Amino acid sequence: MAEPLLQVQDLRVEFPARRGPRVAVDAVSFDIAPGEVLGVVGESGAGKSVTGAAVIGLLDAPGRITAGRILFDGRRIDDLPRAELRRLRGRQIGSIFQDPLTALNPLFTVGDQIVETMRAHLPLGRREARQRAIDLLAATGVPSAAQRFDQYPHQFSGGMRQRVVIALALAGEPRLVVADEPTTALDVSTQAQVLAVLRRLCRDHGTAVMLITHDLGVVAETCGRVAVMYAGRLVEIGPVAEVLDAPAHPYTRGLLDAVPTLAGERERLPQIEGTMPAPDALPAGCAFHPRCPRRMARCSVERPPLLAAGERRVACWLHVPEGPA
Amino acid sequence: MTPLIEAIDLTKDYALPASWLGRRGPRRLRAVDGVDFAIAPGRTLALVGESGSGKSTVARLLVGLETPTRGSVRLDSVNVAGTGASRIPRGRMQMVFQDPYASLNPRWTVGEIVAEPLRELGLLRGAAAVDARVAELLAAVQLAAGDAERWPHQFSGGQRQRISIARALATEPSFLVCDEPTSALDVSVQAQVLNLVKDLQRRRGLTCLLISHNLAVVHHMSDRVGVMLAGRIVEMADRRDLFTRPAHPYTRALLDAVPDVRRARSSRDPLPGDAPGPLDAPAGCAFRLRCPHADARCATERPPLLEVRGTAVACHAVHEGRL
16 A cells, blocks of 8 residues: 555644533544545544635634644644644645535636745746636536636636536645535535546546545545544444455444435334534443444443454444453 | 415526636626425425535525515415515414534524514514413424423424424414425434424424425425425425336436435446536536436427426427337
C-alpha cells in the first residue's frame, strides 16, 4: 500500500461545557492514501463532521483537539500556527461542504472566485489562471464553461453550484479533499453526476478524498474503504466490499439492515431500538451496548479496543477471542 | 373497488410577479398540470420526483391547504376541493409533514399538540376523555402516556415525527398524506418510523399518499407509484412493475441513479443535466433534452399518459414501440 497522505492518530476533540467537557470525538485513528476515497459514515452526532473539521483545522469554537495527532504527508498539522494552516488549506487540502450556496460569494462571478483562489496558491498570471479555471469547470462537468465563467452563483442550479464548489476546492490542486455531505442537498440524478466527477478526479489526479456521508449507498458507489463512527468513536473500518458485505460490528450490521433498498421484498425493516446517546451521556463500556442485540456482560463494563481483524479493524468484544486485549 | 380518494385533472397555477422593468408582464407558473389518480381504500400511492416536480403541491391540494386552479379532489365520490379545508369532512384527512422540528409548536406540551385536532373539531367532551384519548394515541406510536406532559424540544427527531403521527391520527382519519416523512431522519430512526406507519396502516385500514424523493423508501412502503416530472405524472404503475420493468426513460434513469448498498459499484454514465422545473420545462416532452430516445415528435407534441401493458406512461418512444 502507498504511503498514507493523511494520518489521524488517537484524535480526541472536546467542547467545553458547564458540566465538564463534551467529548465529540474520542480515540479516532485512520489513514488515507493518495488516490483513495475513504468514506466516513454515521448518524447525526456520531462525530464524523467534527472529525472532518479537525482535519482541515476548522473546528467550531470552543471545540479543540485535546489529544492525538494529525499528520499530512508525514508532517504534523494539528498544532500549526493559523497562518501556516491557512496556506496548507486551499493549497494542499481542499474542502467541500453540504450547502453550495454558503460556500460561494454571491457578489462575485464564479470565474473570479476560482481565479482568486488559484492565484492565492499557485504562481499564475491572470490569463493563464482564467484558462485553467475554465478547464477546471469543464472537468467538473459544467457545460459551456467559458460562458458560465462570467456568471454569478445565483445563475446556477443546485447541482451546477455544487460542481463550482468542487472546482473551487480543487483550484489550488490540493492533494486531499475533505467533502462533508457533498451531495445531500442534491436530487438523485444530480448526485450521481457529482459523485462521478469526484471519482474521476481521484482516479486522474491521485487526489485523496475523505467523504463524510450518512448514506451507505453513496459509500458503496464511491469509496474504497469505509470508517463507521458511533458516539464519537470508530466502531469499524475496512475495505468497502468487506464491511458492507459482511459487517463485523453489530451497529454496522444494524445500519445496513435498516436501509430500505430496491432489491428484495421485506415486510418490515429491521430496526435498531433507541437512539444514539449524547456525548455527555455515554454509557460505560461499549457506547452501543444498550442498543446492541448481541451484548454480553463484558460490554457494559469494558470498552472494546479497535483491533485488527484481517484488513479491517473492529471495536467489539464479539471479535476478541479471550481475555483482555 | 370504489376509490377512497381521487384526483381528477388536478392543476395548480401560481402567479409570478411581473419582472421589474415590466417588459414581460405577469407570468404564471404551472406547478401541477392535469394530474389524475385514484387510491383504493387501505392502499398506498407514492408520488416520486425530484425537486420542483410538483409532488408536494399535489399533497397540499389534496388535503385542502391549496385550492386547485382546475380539477377536483373527490373523497368517497364527493368533491372536496375548491373551498379550502372547510368542505373536507371533519378530520377525515390528515397530513404528516417533513420537518418534525418545524411542524410542532415549541410552546405547547406534547399532550396539547396531540389533543388540538380533537378540541378544534369538538370531537370529545371533557378533559378526562381528551386525556384518555391522548394517552391511547401516544401508546399507538410507542410513546409513554407521561410524555404528554413534556415539551417537543425534549424529544429526538424520530420521536417528534411519532408525535406528528399521533396528532394526525387523533381524528381517526381514513386518509393520511405523508410528505417526506423520514427525509429529516437518520437511517436507524427512519426504519422505526416507516415500520410504525406500516403497522398503523394495516391495523387501521388507512389509505395513504406518500410523497418522497427516496425511491428505496417508496419501494418499501407503497402499492402503486406515480413518477412526476415538471408538474405531470409521466408514469404510473403497480409498485412491482414500476421497479422491475420501468417504462419511461426518466423512470429508468432515476432508478439507475439511486446509490444502493446492495448493488455493485458501477461505472454507468449518469443522466446529463438537471430535472426541469415548471419554469424551464421545454415544449413537447419535459424530459426530451435529457432523453437518449427523443426525436422530432418529442420536441413538438406533448406525450399523453397512455396505458401500455398495464403501465400508464407518457412517452412517444414507448407508445410507438421504439422503446
